[in-house]
Amino acid sequence: MLANNLQFSAYLTHCRNLIGTNPNEAIATLEILESISPGNGEVFTLLTLGRLSLKDIIPQRRRYTTCNLLGQWGRFGNQVNQYMTLMTMSAEGDTIAVYPDWIGSIVFAAKSNRLETNFKPLDKEEIDAFESTKRLPTENFDIGTYQAPLRILFDNRVELRRLLSSDFSERVLNEIKSTHINTDKTIAVHIRGTDYKQIGLETKIPEVRGLLTKLISNFPKYTIVIVTDDREMCGALFNDLTCEFHMNERYSFSTELAFFYDWILLRESAVAVYSLGSTFSSSAFVVSRPDQWRLFV
Numbered sequence: 001m002l003a004n005n006l007q008f009s010a011y012l013t014h015c016r017n018l019i020g021t022n023p024n025e026a027i028a029t030l031e032i033l034e035s036i037s038p039g040n041g042e043v044f045t046l047l048t049l050g051r052l053s054l055k056d057i058i059p060q061r062r063r064y065t066t067c068n069l070l071g072q073w074g075r076f077g078n079q080v081n082q083y084m085t086l087m088t089m090s091a092e093g094d095t096i097a098v099y100p101d102w103i104g105s106i107v108f109a110a111k112s113n114r115l116e117t118n119f120k121p122l123d124k125e126e127i128d129a130f131e132s133t134k135r136l137p138t139e140n141f142d143i144g145t146y147q148a149p150l151r152i153l154f155d156n157r158v159e160l161r162r163l164l165s166s167d168f169s170e171r172v173l174n175e176i177k178s179t180h181i182n183t184d185k186t187i188a189v190h191i192r193g194t195d196y197k198q199i200g201l202e203t204k205i206p207e208v209r210g211l212l213t214k215l216i217s218n219f220p221k222y223t224i225v226i227v228t229d230d231r232e233m234c235g236a237l238f239n240d241l242t243c244e245f246h247m248n249e250r251y252s253f254s255t256e257l258a259f260f261y262d263w264i265l266l267r268e269s270a271v272a273v274y275s276l277g278s279t280f281s282s283s284a285f286v287v288s289r290p291d292q293w294r295l296f297v
Contacts, residue, residue: 008033015046017115021064021140023050064140065095066119071102073145076259077279079103080164083110084286085148087163088156093136107260109166122146147279153286161287172257172264181223181265187215188269190262191228192278205237211273211297212241222271227262273297 011029018026030047037043067086071079079102090097104110121144122130122137129135131149153160177183191208215224224241228234259280266272267284271293274281285294 008036012042012046017117019046019050019053020062021117023053026050063093063095063138064098064115064117064119065090065093066098066115066140066142067144068100068114068118068142069145070099072100074279076103076263077281077283078145078147080283081147081153081279081286082143082145084153084156084160084164084283085146086143087160088148088153089130089136089143091156091159092134095140104164107166107168107172107257108164109168110163118142150282150286157286164287169260169264172261173268176261176265176268181225183265183268184270185222186265186269187219187222187224187271187273188266189215189224189226189273190266190275190278190281190284191226191230191234192275192280208297209238209241211295212238215271215273216241219271225265225269227266267292271295 011033015026015029015033018029027047027050030043030050033040033043034047065086067082070082070086073079074082083099083102083104086097086099089095098113098115099110100114101112102110105112117140119140119142120137121142126137126141127146131152134152173183189208189212212224215222226234226238263280263284266274266281267288269292270289272284272288273295274285274297276296288294
């Protein structure tokens, strides 16, 4: 016997999630709930739907593709790439995409719809099959921390750009434009200091300086803006060049969402220089404005 209404509600939620994936288990639990509360309308509805689904009178629900670790593994770039992977695989397999709350719930209005059920994560063989032929598992599955190659995500860029746009991202873009930055005449350059220090500044910086010098010469009417997670390093290395740094303190939410202003500037500028190996860069690249001139360094 169920102890209280809260426990009854929890079992009911569990059955609601199971109807499309395991109707037999759902029906068995619902029959117990019906004996406890025979007048409950939702129990009646779910039990009827479950029994009818076994007789093929109504169609089975579509399968699920989940990303239960979204928001828990990696920072903004990794999370966006995981979300884009989930939505791309879901579209390819005609499944229902399910995920928990993540930063995109705020900035993209990509609200969560998490299930209580945990599905089997993709294994290496399944990942290889998807990357080579786009073949997906026939059962429900979870993508784990998998991020699809850029070539696959870029093929789906129109739909992903739509999904990763919102009233809030438009507001951020308008705030950027309300300053002196005209994105149609801006070259955004992403320099991730942590990566450059790992690679070795003596290797990477001369390459970046050479590119910046050429851009300044070839685009004299454009503003070159450096977006970076290491202002101190970039200021010391490039202070003699005609560049400026993206001044996040000009905008609302300057502390909490400074990274998002940089990301929007990177994806919406007429010219963008993306940092190889950075998921912050690669995620912006996939959904960048269609007419953007893209470079990598």
